[in-house]
Amino acid sequence: MLSPSQWPRLWRDNRQLRYLVVGVWNTAAGYCIFALFYLAVGKSVDYMAIAVLSHILAVTQSFFMQRRVVFRSQANVWAEYLRFHVAHLGSLGLGLILLTLFVEVAGLDPLLAQAIATAIVVFTSYFVHRHFTFRQANNG
Secondary structure (H helix, E strand, O other): OOHHHHHHHHHHHHHHHHHHHHHHHHHHHHHHHHHHHHHOOOOOOOOOHHHHHHHHHHHHHHHHHHHHHHHOOOOOOOHHHHHHHHHHHHHEEEEEEEEHHHHHHHOOOOOHHHHHHHHHHHHHHHHHHHHHHOOHHHOO
């Protein structure tokens, strides 16, 4: 068992722990952005349009959290930001396909469907970011 005095070192030295904690934050933030938009304008705006808009906002906040906290990158911010968005295009595509399947085929409510789709997409993003987005920052 770790003593409280060892926690800062664990946080500093364990990228996977930082990714997990930041990932929980990013996932919650992304879902909340979708839910807020859906609850606010879901009667007049299609849930797929809401998903795309919320994705753009969620990815932007996620980039800054992962860049600074998880990967601690010092590389060119614009190059990484572009790679981050490119990496997330795959996530967006998979998420939209899953969202459509869960809503249109399975008949789930869009809020539940988005939660499930998000959970499925989240698992691949660590490796995509580690080996593509922040590939120059893999040392810390």
